[in-house]
Amino acid sequence: MRQVALTVNGMRHELELEPRELLVYVLRDRLKLTGTNVGCDTSSCGACTVLVDGESVKSCTVLGVQADGAEITTIEGLAANGSLHPVQQAFHDHHALQCGYCTPGMVMAAVSLIEHGEATSEAAIREGLEGNLCRCTGYHNIVAAVQDAAGAMGRAR
Amino acid sequence: MIPARFDYDVAESAAHAIELLGAGGGDTKLLAGGHSLIPALKLRIARPAKLVDIGRLSDLAYVRDGGTHVAIGALSRHAAVASNPLLAEHCPIVSYTAGQIGDPQVRHRGTLGGTLSHGDPASDLPAVMLALGAELVVQGKGGERVIPATELFTGVFETALAPDEMLVEARVPKLAASTGWAYVKANRRAQDWATVGVAALVHRDDGAVAGASIGLVNMGGTPLRARATEDALAGGSSAAEAAALVTDGTQPPSDQAGSSEYRAHLAQVITRRALEQALGN
Numbered sequence: 256m257r258q259v260a261l262t263v264n265g266m267r268h269e270l271e272l273e274p275r276e277l278l279v280y281v282l283r284d285r286l287k288l289t290g291t292n293v294g295c296d297t298s299s300c301g302a303c304t305v306l307v308d309g310e311s312v313k314s315c316t317v318l319g320v321q322a323d324g325a326e327i328t329t330i331e332g333l334a335a336n337g338s339l340h341p342v343q344q345a346f347h348d349h350h351a352l353q354c355g356y357c358t359p360g361m362v363m364a365a366v367s368l369i370e371h372g373e374a375t376s377e378a379a380i381r382e383g384l385e386g387n388l389c390r391c392t393g394y395h396n397i398v399a400a401v402q403d404a405a406g407a408m409g410r411a412r
Numbered sequence: 413m414i415p416a417r418f419d420y421d422v423a424e425s426a427a428h429a430i431e432l433l434g435a436g437g438g439d440t441k442l443l444a445g446g447h448s449l450i451p452a453l454k455l456r457i458a459r460p461a462k463l464v465d466i467g468r469l470s471d472l473a474y475v476r477d478g479g480t481h482v483a484i485g486a487l488s489r490h491a492a493v494a495s496n497p498l499l500a501e502h503c504p505i506v507s508y509t510a511g512q513i514g515d516p517q518v519r520h521r522g523t524l525g526g527t528l529s530h531g532d533p534a535s536d537l538p539a540v541m542l543a544l545g546a547e548l549v550v551q552g553k554g555g556e557r558v559i560p561a562t563e564l565f566t567g568v569f570e571t572a573l574a575p576d577e578m579l580v581e582a583r584v585p586k587l588a589a590s591t592g593w594a595y596v597k598a599n600r601r602a603q604d605w606a607t608v609g610v611a612a613l614v615h616r617d618d619g620a621v622a623g624a625s626i627g628l629v630n631m632g633g634t635p636l637r638a639r640a641t642e643d644a645l646a647g648g649s650s651a652a653e654a655a656a657l658v659t660d661g662t663q664p665p666s667d668q669a670g671s672s673e674y675r676a677h678l679a680q681v682i683t684r685r686a687l688e689q690a691l692g693n
Contacts, residue, residue: 257420274420274463275453296413297451299603301517310491310520316450317521320420321443321467364517373516385602386515 259323263288264332272319279303279314281322282329290330290359294388301387304360304367305329311367313386330359333366342366345404346397353391361387365401374405415453419462423469426551426580432464434553434576442466442578444487445521447514448530472525472580475499481547481583482506486525491516493524502586505593505611509540512595515603525579528564531571531634533665534605538565539627539635540595541582543611549581556580565634590616594689596682597629600669606630607669608678610638610658612686614645621645621691624654631662631679638662641683651691655684 256271282288294302298316305314306328333340352358368374368383380401423429441460452458472487475496494511541561548559597609609629615622624645626638640660664675
């Protein structure tokens with residue numbers, strides 16, 4: 256067992272982890288943050304995407320112990336003061352989901368893409384979301400939502 | 413999927429990592445980004461007794477001007493390599509190819525040293541290193557040694573690294589402005605491993621083709637040089653004529669992404685495309 260400190264959505268947690276525990280299960284099972292989904296479990300689908308120190312990662316392919324000391328943001332950490340994050344709001348406005356299973360990962364990947372200044376065009380957004388699969392094939396509205404959110408976040412700055 | 417149990421230690425320096433590797437007696441593996449190793453642990457293809465985490469060695473995450481070459485620290489993440497201005501200026505095939513690995517999430521974690529040490533013949537950057545004639549700096553308990561890329565890859569998931577050695581730096585040559593380059597891969601989904609990939613460098617002298625070096629991805633147990641194609645180009649053959657020879661000396665695997673025959677055909681098609689692209693830029 257190993258002593259690990261994680262800051263998740265601004266809250267510090269001290270945990271004793273087995274080295275083999277994957278970050279996604281630390282978030283879901285230990286911290287009860289079940290908004291992050293496990294999809295393929297093989298780092299293909301992106302459903303488990305969270306931000307580690309501001310960068311999108313697939314939490315099914317990161318050990319909890321590797322994240323020791325890191326700042327982690329999950330889907331639960333996006334809304335502030337009762338208002339949806341601009342990416343969440345845009346997904347709502349554009350109906351950018353059908354079943355919703357890929358949505359938390361899609362939103363987190365989009366937040367990383369926009370904050371890195373890489374959501375500059377429809378083509379760049381499609382390329383930037385290549386690590387996230389939507390099996391309802393709802394990409395059209397997802398891309399429109401991310402484009403809208405990128406604009407909103409640009410104006411907000 | 414949960415990996416089997418293993419012990420875990422965090423390395424405080426490259427020397428510390430090497431000491432821990434040596435103490436493990438061959439059953440210890442280095443963990444950098446983990447994007448090849450963790451899936452293998454989950455599938456239990458790999459079952460090391462211990463992992464030494466080198467992911468925090470930020471002093472090995474650098475890109476530096478080395479005079480005639482650019483030096484890239486082994487802990488450089490693919491995303492950092494892809495966006496590096498020094499590489500974009502002097503060896504753009506490396507930064508371009510790093511941006512073609514996996515997807516953004518994978519590139520945020522995966523490292524140059526990890527992909528080269530893993531020895532996967534389907535990885536993108538090993539074939540680029542081979543085409544470039546890159547040099548890999550390896551550290552062991554006795555100090556450093558340099559392995560040419562042509563000698564690094566010895567088999568499927570096997571390299572010339574000793575069990576207690578660690579790859580610390582890749583040195584890629586600065587390309588002349590007259591050198592054309594291309595990296596072309598074919599895969600079924602954007603994020604998949606290359607079914608086949610081709611890294612092409614075409615050297616020109618006074619505008620005429622003076623030589624070429626070509627690295628192939630997933631056309632055998634290791635990344636391979638396409639020597640027959642290189643010789644044909646140097647001898648004045650067209651891109652199409654030279655590309656037709658690309659399967660010479662290869663042993664393309666058969667798997668769910670394609671049969672051996674399909675890969676052989678695909679290699680000729682994308683080699684021609686890569687050469688035309690390299691000749692055009």
